[in-house]
Amino acid sequence: MADIHADVEWSRLLPRIDAKSGYCPETKIFHSLRPPFSLPPPEIPLSAAAYLRSLLGSSPDAAASTALVDARTGFRISYAELLDRSDRLATSLICEGLVLPGGLCVAFVLAPNSLHLPLLYLALLSLDVAVSPANPLGTPADVSRQFRLTKPAIAFATSDTAHKLPPTNRLRVVLLDSPEFDAMTSGPTSLIPPQVVRQSSPAAILYSSGTTGKVKGVVLSHRNLIAAVAFARSICRDQAEPAGVYLVAVPMFHVYGFMRWLGMAAVGETAVVMDKFELGRALKAVEEFKVTHFPVAPPVVVAMTKEGASTEKYDLCSLREVWSGGAPLPVATAHRFTAKFPRVLLVQGFGLTESAECVSQTLGEEESRRSGSAGRLSPNMEAKIVDPVTGDALPPGRTGELWLRGPALMKGYVGDDAAAATAMSIDGEGWLRTGDLCYIDEDGFLFVVDRLKEVIKYKGYQVPPAELEHLLQTHPEIVDAAVIPYPDEEAGQIPMAFVVTTPQSRLDPARVMDFVAPQVAPFKKIRRVAFVNSIPKNPTGKILRRELRKLAISGTSTTTASKL
Numbered sequence: 001m002a003d004i005h006a007d008v009e010w011s012r013l014l015p016r017i018d019a020k021s022g023y024c025p026e027t028k029i030f031h032s033l034r035p036p037f038s039l040p041p042p043e044i045p046l047s048a049a050a051y052l053r054s055l056l057g058s059s060p061d062a063a064a065s066t067a068l069v070d071a072r073t074g075f076r077i078s079y080a081e082l083l084d085r086s087d088r089l090a091t092s093l094i095c096e097g098l099v100l101p102g103g104l105c106v107a108f109v110l111a112p113n114s115l116h117l118p119l120l121y122l123a124l125l126s127l128d129v130a131v132s133p134a135n136p137l138g139t140p141a142d143v144s145r146q147f148r149l150t151k152p153a154i155a156f157a158t159s160d161t162a163h164k165l166p167p168t169n170r171l172r173v174v175l176l177d178s179p180e181f182d183a184m185t186s187g188p189t190s191l192i193p194p195q196v197v198r199q200s201s202p203a204a205i206l207y208s209s210g211t212t213g214k215v216k217g218v219v220l221s222h223r224n225l226i227a228a229v230a231f232a233r234s235i236c237r238d239q240a241e242p243a244g245v246y247l248v249a250v251p252m253f254h255v256y257g258f259m260r261w262l263g264m265a266a267v268g269e270t271a272v273v274m275d276k277f278e279l280g281r282a283l284k285a286v287e288e289f290k291v292t293h294f295p296v297a298p299p300v301v302v303a304m305t306k307e308g309a310s311t312e313k314y315d316l317c318s319l320r321e322v323w324s325g326g327a328p329l330p331v332a333t334a335h336r337f338t339a340k341f342p343r344v345l346l347v348q349g350f351g352l353t354e355s356a357e358c359v360s361q362t363l364g365e366e367e368s369r370r371s372g373s374a375g376r377l378s379p380n381m382e383a384k385i386v387d388p389v390t391g392d393a394l395p396p397g398r399t400g401e402l403w404l405r406g407p408a409l410m411k412g413y414v415g416d417d418a419a420a421a422t423a424m425s426i427d428g429e430g431w432l433r434t435g436d437l438c439y440i441d442e443d444g445f446l447f448v449v450d451r452l453k454e455v456i457k458y459k460g461y462q463v464p465p466a467e468l469e470h471l472l473q474t475h476p477e478i479v480d481a482a483v484i485p486y487p488d489e490e491a492g493q494i495p496m497a498f499v500v501t502t503p504q505s506r507l508d509p510a511r512v513m514d515f516v517a518p519q520v521a522p523f524k525k526i527r528r529v530a531f532v533n534s535i536p537k538n539p540t541g542k543i544l545r546r547e548l549r550k551l552a553i554s555g556t557s558t559t560t561a562s563k564l
Contacts, residue, residue, distance in 0.1 A: 021396045022377065022444045028393035029384055032377040033444050034363075037234035039227060039380075039407060040199075047197035048225035048262070049126035053083065055233060055266045062268030065243065068115045071274045071285045077115060079268060085185040086122035090195075092184035093123065098154055098172055101128035101195060104202055104414075108152035109133040109253070110143065110161045112275050116176040117252050118261055119185060120156060125204075125225070128197050132205040132217070133253035135539065140164045142215070149217040149415040150205050156181075199223035205414055206255050208353045216421065217414040218255075218353045225262065227407035228357035231378055232263025235363065243267060244292040244320070249274040249282050249300075251539050255353045256326050260295050279303050283314040290318040297326045297541035298333070301346070302480070305336040316341075323347045325358070327541035328448055330470045331372045350374035350448055354425070354432055356408040359383075360446040373445040381406040384431065385439060388452060394439075401452055402438040403431040437464065454545060456485040456493050461523040463495055465545075468516065468526060472497060475515055477505035482535045482543045486528050486552055496528035498548050500535060507531075528552075 017024045022031040040046055056062045056079060067079040077085075093099045099107065107124050109131060111117065117133070124131040132150050134143060136158075143164045155165055155173045162173055174181055203222040207215050246264050248271045250257040264271050272289045274282060279300065285291060301324050304311055322337070322344055329348055337346050345368055349361035362368045362375035377383055384403040385394040394400045409432050412422030426432050437449040450464035457463075465483035472481035479500045486496035497516075501507050509529035516526045530552065536544040 018396075020444060021440065021442050023396050023440070025395070028395070029382050030377060030396075030440050030444070032379050032381045034376065034379040035234070037230045037379050039230055042199055042223060044199070045196045046199050046222065046226065047126055047128075047195070048203050048222045048229065049086075049122050050197070051222075051226045052122075052125075052229060052262065052265055055229070056083075056268060065268050066270045067265065067268075068118060069270060069272045069289060070115055071247070071272050071281070071289070074288075075115070077119075079265075082119060082122070084189070086119050086126065087189045088187050089119060089123040089185045090126050091189050092187050093127065093129075096184075098174070099124075099127060099129045100153065101197075105129045106132050106150045106152040106205060108147065108150065108155040108165075110136050110138075110155065110157045110164060111176050111253075112136045112158070112161075113248065113252050113257070113273050114176065114275055115273055116181070117273075118265070118271070120176070121258075121261075125222075126197075127195050128201055130202040130205050130219070132207075133258065134207060135251070135253055136161045136164075137539075138164070140166075145215060146207060146217065149215075197222060199226065200411075202411065204258070206253075206258065206353050217418075219411045219414050220356050221411050224356045224408050224410060225259075227380070228259050229262050229266045231357045231380070231408065232259075233266040234379055235361075243269045245270045245272060245290060245318075246293045246295065247272045247274065247282060247285055247289075247291045248295070249277040250295050250297060250326070254326070254539060255351070255356065256295070256297075259356060280310065283311060283316065286319055287315045292318055292320045293323065294319060294321070295323040295325065297539070298324055298329045299537065299541045300324075301329060301337055302333050305333060305340055306479075311340075316344075319344050321345045321347050323349065325349045325351065327537075327543075328374075328466055328470075330473045332470065332474045334371060348374055350446060352434060352436075354410045354434075355404060355406075356410065359402075359404060367445075370443075370445050372447060373441075374448055375446060376444045377440075377446065378406075380408075383440065383446075386433075388437075396440055396442050399437055399439045399449055402434045402436045402446075402448075404434060405430050405432065454485075456483070456495050458493055458495065458523050459491045463524050465495070468495060468497065468520070468524065469543075471516060471519060472499065472512070472526075475507075475512075477502050477507050478512075480535045482545065482548055483526070484545050484548050484552060488527075494527040495524065496530065496552055497526045498530050498532050498535060498551075500532060 016026055017031055022033045062079055066076050067082045068077040099105055107129050121131055134146050144166045147166050156176055158177045159175055199222045201222055202219050203225050204220045205217045252258055347362055349358040351358045358378050360375040360377050382405045385400040386403050387400045435452045437452050439447050450466045455462045468483045469481050472478050482498045483495050485493035488494045512529045513526045536547045
């Protein structure tokens with residue numbers, strides 16, 4: 001049998017690649033500065049689950065180690081038990097005719113974090129069935145749209161979420177919190193022949209955040225997941241530290257939580273799973289289970305650094321790293337966190353649903369000191385910074401749209417307009433247009449400036465909202481802020497700020513605008529302000545600007561505008 005870990009994927013590097021930035025002036029491509037990782041030959045039939053098993057099998061102590069812990073009850077499952085129960089579940093699904101592998105058989109999952117999800121994911125990934133987890137807090141309308149995109153053959157839900165599924169006679173629904181599911185995970189095994197799964201087959205359909213438009217179904221192949229898992233394993237090996245204990249409070253229906261768990265499993269690490277995030281409960285879990293790594297969204301970092309936050313009540317001495325991802329983290333917040341938790345490394349990264357893995361991340365204490373950076377490109381990743389107007393690829397230090405190419409990038413989108421949507425996102429050479437305005441500096445660090453579609457056009461000038469948001473958050477009386485384009489007859493658009501203040505604040509709109517004005521170019525000034533109780537965000541911390549635009553246009557907030 002061919003060696004599935006053979007090194008066949010790494011592209012040849014051109015001789016003129018700059019050793020500091022990774023930039024090649026001949027091709028205008030940025031290359032990763034990190035050592036490449038090996039991938040199995042793409043023609044070998046191999047599921048993501050089988051690849052994960054092969055990695056666990058190469059670690060003699062992995063099977064006996066704890067895979068999952070319920071943060072609420074303390075119940076534990078070893079890797080040996082997890083693999084056994086997932087085998088039994090896969091057998092039950094096939095023998096009972098609940099899934100028909102092949103083609104594009106989709107299993108829809110609507111459930112909060114629990115120990116059931118990794119078990120279910122492994123079982124489905126071992127078959128030629130695409131797992132499609134969705135937000136359990138979504139409305140029935142949200143779920144109906146996702147159904148129309150993916151046309152699932154089976155759904156897994158809980159007794160609290162099943163009512164959101166569209167009524168249909170043909171769909172079988174299995175409740176994860178039912179005796180039926182328990183029986184399926186404890187039944188016989190090895191009654192079915194090994195499943196032949198091509199690496200090119202769809203493994204997962206994850207839903208993009210939909211912060212700027214309708215949600216999209218992102219199709220990730222087994223090859224994409226294998227590449228993401230191999231990346232996670234290569235990073236952990238570079239760290240040369242004992243296996244960690246991760247607190248999984250980020251949602252496992254999102255690419256962040258979905259891939260984070262697969263990466264942990266690749267090296268036999270322990271996941272302490274929280275069904276619902278609450279900061280006090282999370283910090284208590286860190287103390288109780290000696291958590292070493294805490295993946296979070298930026299709002300959690302903000303909450304941990306707030307004045308008056310009760311972090312001192314808990315023993316957090318086991319905590320080695322807090323990982324911030326899913327949305328940009330303000331530089332001021334990062335500085336406050338480091339000052340408050342000097343022994344904890346704040347790891348920042350950047351990724352998107354379409355990339356499966358992290359596009360970039362900081363590694364080690366030295367890289368984490370690079371304020372505002374999302375780190376260096378991940379292994380096996382290539383990038384271009386493209387001028388959105390001219391289409392020219394740009395050198396280090398210049399801002400443009402980030403384009404990516406690598407083995408973990410999606411197959412495409414799913415749905416009636418999938419071909420057109422995919423063609424608009426991926427060009428003929430395999431470059432994914434991210435829609436993010438970024439630059440890469442002379443040392444190869446990626447900086448995310450803003451979303452291309454969210455840039456404000458003021459009298460022809462481009463104003464990145466994130467820059468103004470980070471500036472607003474440095475004001476001692478401002479807790480949170482978001483900036484959106486507000487339509488204006490003369491200027492086209494003007495920057496409008498939504499601001500959340502401290503309870504004792506006496507800020508008024510004029511003082512907010514006066515705070516920003518001397519610190520930015522004239523065309524970047526805040527010209528309209530609204531005070532709100534909170535900024536609407538999705539589960540990973542991305543600002544839902546659509547809701548703010550509706551609020552602004554409706555005129556239901558107290559606002560004021562300055563002269564243009």
